[in-house]
Amino acid sequence: MSAPDFDETYDWVVVGSGAGAFVSGLVMRAAGHSVLVLEKTAYAGGTTAKSGGVMWIPANPFMQAEGETDTIEQAETYLDALQNLDGGVAPGTSPGKRRAYLENGPRAIDFLLGQGVRLRRGAQFWPDYYDELPGGCKTSRTVVAEPFDTKQLGPMRRRLRKGFAEFNVLLADAAKVGHARTNPDAKKMLARIALRTVRDKLLGRAYTTAGAALQGRLFKAGLEAGVEIRFDSAVTDLLCEEGRVTGVEVAGDPAPRRIGARLGVLVNAGGFGKNQEMRERYMPGTRVEWSLVPEGDTGDLHRAMEAVGAQLAQMDQMVGFQATIPPGTENAYVLPGAQSLTGKPHAILVDQTGQRYMNEGGSYELYCETMLRRNREVPAVPSWAIFDAQFTAKYKVADTFIDRKIPPGWLETGYLHKADTIAELATSIGVYAGALSATVDRWNGFVRQGRDEDFARGERAYDGCHFVGDPYSEEPSRGTIAKAPFYAVPVVPGDVSTYGGAVTDEYARVLRADGSVIEGLYATGTSTASVMGNVYAGAGASIGPSLTFGFIAARHAAGLDTATAARAPQAAVVEPAA
Incomplete structure (x- = not known):
């Protein structure tokens, strides 16, 4: 179709x-181009806003500023x-694509x-997952955003998707505070957070952290x-002319609107976590109810890209989030995680055969992924977290002591x-x-x-970090299950997005x-087959590539150089939380 259409x-x-x-919008605006972002839902931020907001960016300027030679x-x-x-070999990755990501990640942060x-910089003890x-x-x-005062958005504050931690922390x-019973400094940290919260309230501030802070800062800058x-x-x-994507069609009342894109269309529309039909097709055994993604993640653009010839790949992959769901939390904004349950001392995970x-x-x-694979051999969804009184004296279960x-x-x-012996516990759970x-x-x-x-x-090293084990314990990852009473709760393979x-x-x-290019069409984030392949490198291995390839796409579409060049980094000053 021609432009007048x-x-x-x-x-x-x-x-x-x-x-x-x-990020792509900021690149384009810096180059003097017009930008339109189309959001399906009523809120900006997507899955990132509900997440930890961590970006995996090796050799980032913060590491360099601290003298670390990555x-x-x-x-x-x-x-x-x-x-x-x-x-x-995963189709979504290649040596050249991985190199482009690694070279451009630090440039995007700069x-x-x-x-x-x-x-x-994110937590200094947040090791790679392998x-x-x-x-x-x-x-x-890792790289993260500073906590963000949502009041800075003015009237658009109501349009920022809510995060999971609306605090200035x-x-x-x-x-670290989560280890309240083993971390000797936890009470002091809790007191500082409480004082900070009171101060912010008196000053009329409304902070959020993690993914919502990242999205809030990007939203404001945009x-x-x-x-x-x-x-x-x-x-x-997606609208095409002679094999090139030239625009999009947007649902409207009374009629849809057709919007042209002179330089290109970027798809950053998330995954299909809320589409049970697609889950059954690509990831059997998983459930919409176990996914933390927003309501808009229904795979619409996966199908639209496929309709114009795109190859879809790695569709059986997801960014797992092992969850345990107590009664009354089934519809919680964020389901209780189980990573810090079975990874801590005095706890293990077993399948339904014990x-x-x-x-x-x-x-x-x-x-x-391992749970789902195991379930194809023996019943393992749900699996059982097994722990004892030593565990409950130190740690929470589903966010509760x-x-x-x-x-x-x-x-x-x-x-x-709950049982007095392991044998009685086994009988209770049918093992x-x-x-x-x-x-x-x-x-x-x-x-x-x-x-x-x-x-x-x-x-x-990762097994014993704050987010999985207990670095304040003499043994951060292992501990006996030997003190009654003994407990079990079910664990299911949830996710924070498809991958x-x-x-x-x-x-x-x-x-x-x-292997040919669909001209005019770019994509990033969980709308794509991951550059990591079928594995997850470390915290932020989905948001880091989303941000980086948004940066790369805009520079390419705008005709800017995307090759690695000698960088003059911005000052990477590590500041305390406000």
Whole structure:
């Protein structure tokens, strides 16, 4: 179709409002181009706003400012090693694409700092998820946003998607507070947070943190730069002319609108976590109810890209989030996680035959993938978290301490099982008592000898970090299950997003199955097949690429150089939370 057939035209049209969307918009506005962001829902931010908001960016300027000698070559060695874990070539990744990501990630962070977006290094002890591999990092390659006062958005504040922690606190500090009974400094930190909260209230501030803080800062920068955003604007079709994507069709009443895109269309529309039909097709055994993604993640743009010839790949992948769902939390904004349940001392995970089958301290993506794979052999969805009185004296279950008072309904509904012996616990959960007793005895033997001979739990730095184990314990990852009463709760393979989609190249251009480029169409984030392949490198391995390839796409579409160049980094000053 020709330009006059459009109702209106912009230089750059973005579908979805995640991290990559706003970064691309800022690049385009800096280059003098018009930008329109089309958001299907009533809120900006997508899945990122509900997440931890962490970006995995090796060799980032914050690491360099702190004197840490991470390099792109080390990270490349690590990503290459990850590909060998899966045993197959994932279409969404290639050496060239991984290199483009690693080279441009730090450049994207520099660019955002220059745009006034306040970022900082993530927790300094947030290791890569396979830190034992060549090139793996045992400290942290993560970048996060400073907590954000949503009042800075003015009337648009109501349009920012709510996060999971509406406080003036860094996610890393909140994780430390989560160890309230073993961290000697937790009470002091809680007092500081309380005082900060009172001060902010008196000063009329309304802070959020984690993913909502990142999206809030990007949203604010985009608005100030002149990025236009429209809400409740569902894109129904990608419009083509002679094989090139030239615009989009947006649902409307009484008629749809056709919007042209002179330089291209970027899809950053999330995944298909809320589409049970697609889940059944690509990820059988998973459920919409176990997904933390927003209501708009129904895979509309996956199907639209496929309709114009895009190759979809890695569609069986998801960013797992093992969840345990007590009665009354089924419709919670964020489901209670189980990563910090079975990864801590005095707890293990078993299938429905009473067998342990994984390193419970590993990455959440691998945890849920392993659970689903196990379920194809023996019943394992749900699996059972098994723990004892030593655990409940120190740690929470589904965000709740239960050693002094068990919440109403937990026992009555059969969510929580409690018994004086492992054999009685096995009977309660329908597992052969001899099998569960043998599993617990074997685990206790491993703990006493100081090595998990089955799954090497505790041998990675990541296993004992704040977000999985307990670094304040003498043994951060392992502990016996030997003190009555004994407990069990079900764990299911939830997710924070699906992880497959359109195959793209090193410039974020969408590709056909024959490898040819669909001109005018770019994609990033979980609308694409991940550059990580079928593995998850570390915290922020979905948001980091989303942001970076949004940056790359806009520079390519605008005709700017995307090759690695000598950088003059912005000052990477690590500031305390406001």
